[in-house]
Structures are given as structure tokens and as C-alpha cells.
Amino acid sequence: MLSLVLALSLHTVINTSPISLQQPVAKQSSLAAMSSHSAGQTERTFPVSLYLPTDPPPPGRAIAINRNLKYLLAQRTTNYYHASPSQQKNIQLVAQRLNGIVVRPGEVFSYNRRLGPYTQQNGYHWGRAFSGDRIVPSMGGGVCQGASTLYSALLRTGLPIVERHNHSLLVPYLPAGEDATVSMSSGMDFRFKNNHSSPILITAQAYPKERLLTVALWGAQPPKVVSVHHKVLAYYTHKTIRKHTAHDDDDDDETVVAPGQDGGKVSTWLEIKTDRGNQKKYVGTDTYYPSPRIIAVGSDD
Numbered sequence: 001m002l003s004l005v006l007a008l009s010l011h012t013v014i015n016t017s018p019i020s021l022q023q024p025v026a027k028q029s030s031l032a033a034m035s036s037h038s039a040g041q042t043e044r045t046f047p048v049s050l051y052l053p054t055d056p057p058p059p060g061r062a063i064a065i066n067r068n069l070k071y072l073l074a075q076r077t078t079n080y081y082h083a084s085p086s087q088q089k090n091i092q093l094v095a096q097r098l099n100g101i102v103v104r105p106g107e108v109f110s111y112n113r114r115l116g117p118y119t120q121q122n123g124y125h126w127g128r129a130f131s132g133d134r135i136v137p138s139m140g141g142g143v144c145q146g147a148s149t150l151y152s153a154l155l156r157t158g159l160p161i162v163e164r165h166n167h168s169l170l171v172p173y174l175p176a177g178e179d180a181t182v183s184m185s186s187g188m189d190f191r192f193k194n195n196h197s198s199p200i201l202i203t204a205q206a207y208p209k210e211r212l213l214t215v216a217l218w219g220a221q222p223p224k225v226v227s228v229h230h231k232v233l234a235y236y237t238h239k240t241i242r243k244h245t246a247h248d249d250d251d252d253d254e255t256v257v258a259p260g261q262d263g264g265k266v267s268t269w270l271e272i273k274t275d276r277g278n279q280k281k282y283v284g285t286d287t288y289y290p291s292p293r294i295i296a297v298g299s300d301d
Contacts, residue, residue: 028123053077059101062202064218067102069201073214073223074156078149078173080142086125087142091178091213093123094146098215101196102201108162109202111147111182111190118143118184144181147190149215150202151180154192155283156226157217158272159200162191166286170261177230177268177286193284196221225273238265238290244297253298262291274290 055077064070077221080091094115103109118124128141144167151164152174166187167181180190194200206213238260268283 022212051077053210056205056207056212056214058203058216059205059214060201060216060218063100063203064201067199067201067218069199069218070218072220073200073217074153074226075214076149076153076156077212078145078152078212080145080173080211080213081140083145084128087128088208088211090123090142091204092208093144094143095204095213095215098146098150098204099231100123100201100203100204103192103201104195105194106201107191109193111150111180112128112184113189115143116182117148142178144203145171145213146215147176147180147182148178149213150204151190152178152228154214155228155268155270158224158226158270160193160195160279161283162193163189165190166288169291170263172216175230176232176264176266176288177283178228203247206279227271229269229271231267232264233267233285236265236288236290238262238292239274240293240295242295242297255296257296258292258294261273261291263288263290 001056014215055071058075060074061072064072080088081102083091083291092267097115101109101114104112116122126141148171151161154161156180164180165182166177167179170176171179202215202301203216203218204213240260243257265287266283270281270283272279
């Protein structure tokens with residue numbers, strides 16, 4: 001879950017841009033943010049590179065039709081270009097285990113209960129995870145991308161979210177405010193409720209060659225028209241830490257141990273089209289730490 005880009009948007013609906021599955025293309029966005037050091041004074045703009053792949057055909061259409069759940073409620077696709085080989089396996093396993101899950105009317109779906117525990121005995125591998133403002137090795141690293149992709153799709157259905165936690169750092173595959181982290185040891189789950197009178201079908205598919213993950217939601221009634229909006233409330237610049245190592249290398253020899261990334265605070269809300277006009281629904285405010293850039297410097301000491 002290594003994040004090298006700042007996925008923030010200011011009062012902007014994030015849309016997908018045309019992209020071939022075989023050739024990923026970075027979509028450049030110019031986003032404005034208020035600096036946390038000068039809030040209320042100066043608005044500044046900074047460029048952001050965010051991969052937003054086009055959705056492939058929704059997975060599981062035949063299954064959905066057979067269950068009389070013919071309406072595609074929402075679909076989201078995220079990339080996992082950042083993932084190590086073992087983390088890629090975790091994401092692909094998550095897709096297999098999400099695919100075909102039926103959430104009954106009134107049922108609360110629990111990500112941890114359905115996909116956990118995130119252990120080697122349950123088929124998961126080592127990956128990377130966020131811990132505070134650092135990136136650390138973690139068994140099951142990458143499972144959060146399944147939760148995040150599912151959450152991003154659910155936002156576009158208006159279905160009620162029962163429990164959701166944002167990451168401590170920004171993720172490289174979704175806009176800030178649309179991610180979801182899970183941890184069984186910390187008691188953090190991702191849960192939503194099916195408040196429809198008919199079942200909801202979750203389908204998912206990973207594309208290993210293209211490193212894409214798609215999650216789709218199906219229902220018996222036509223979907224609502226929902227748009228997702230974000231506003232940057234604060235911007236936190238990362239610092240640089242220089243660590244001197246005790247070996248005989250030249251003092252000028254430097255190695256980047258961690259690239260560093262900025263953080264921020266983002267507000268998210270939905271606009272839901274109804275017969276009486278657009279309804280605005282506040283989702284929440286998320287804070288993401290800046291992660292320091294760490295440079296190891298050679299020393300003669």
C-alpha cells in the first residue's frame with residue numbers, strides 16, 4: 001500500500017478517464033488546497049498524478065441476472081501498480097473471496113468476518129501496511145485495497161455505511177476520503193448494511209496482467225444517481241529526516257530509505273438525485289498524516 005502520490009481534490013467530483021487495460025496512463029489533475037500553516041490566508045494549487053483506470057465490463061453479470069439482480073448499482077476499479085508480488089497475491093485472493101457474496105435484506109456485511117483472518121494459514125502473504133506515519137511489513141498487506149475499492153463503489157449507491165476507518169496515510173489508488181482500512185488485531189472492520197428489500201450481490205475480479213481490481217454491486221431495483229465530492233480542509237507538508245549510518249562510506253553518499261509524502265484533511269459528501277431535487281449527505285472528515293522522507297547518509301564515525 002505504498003503511497004507516492006497525493007490523492008486530494010478540492011470540491012471536485014472524481015471521474016474516471018479513458019485508459020487501456022494494457023497501457024496505464026496517469027491522469028494529471030491540478031488541485032487546490034489550503035496550507036495548514038496559512039489556512040484562511042492563501043490558496044495554493046499543486047499538481048497531482050492519480051491513476052484512475054476505466055472500469056472494464058462489470059464482473060458477474062450472468063450470475064447477477066440468474067439471481068434476478070440485473071441492475072448494476074455501482075462499480076469501481078483501482079490499480080495495484082504499487083504492490084509487491086506477494087501483496088499482489090493478497091489482492092487477487094481478496095477478489096476471489098469477495099466475488100459472489102450475497103448480502104440479504106437487513107443484513108450487515110462485515111469485511112473481517114467474510115475475508116479474515118488475514119493469516120498465512122488462511123492463504124494470505126506478507127505485504128505492506130501503514131502504521132502511523134510509516135510504511136511497514138504486514139501479513140495480509142493489500143487486503144485493505146479490497147475494502148477501499150468496495151467502499152468507493154458503495155459510496156455511489158447511497159447504502160448506509162455502518163463502520164469504516166480511513167488509512168493513516170494517503171493511498172495511491174483512490175482519492176482521499178474513499179479508502180477503508182481493516183485490522184483484526186486493532187478491531188477495525190469495514191461494514192455496511194443492505195437497507196433494500198431485496199439482496200445485494202457483490203462481484204469482484206482481479207486482472208493480474210494489468211494489475212487492476214474491480215468490484216461491482218448488483219441489485220433488483222434501478223440504481224440511485226449519486227455523485228461523490230471532496231474538499232481539502234488542510235494540507236500537511238512532509239519533513240525530511242537525515243540519518244547518519246556508522247560505516248566507512250563517504251559522507252556525501254546518500255540513500256533514500258523512504259520517499260516521503262504529504263498529508264491532509266479532507267471532507268467528503270454525497271449528492272443524491274431524488275424526485276424532489278438533489279439531496280446532500282455528509283459522509284465525514286478524514287485526516288492523513290504526512291510521512292517523512294528518510295535519507296541515510298554515510299559516515300566515517
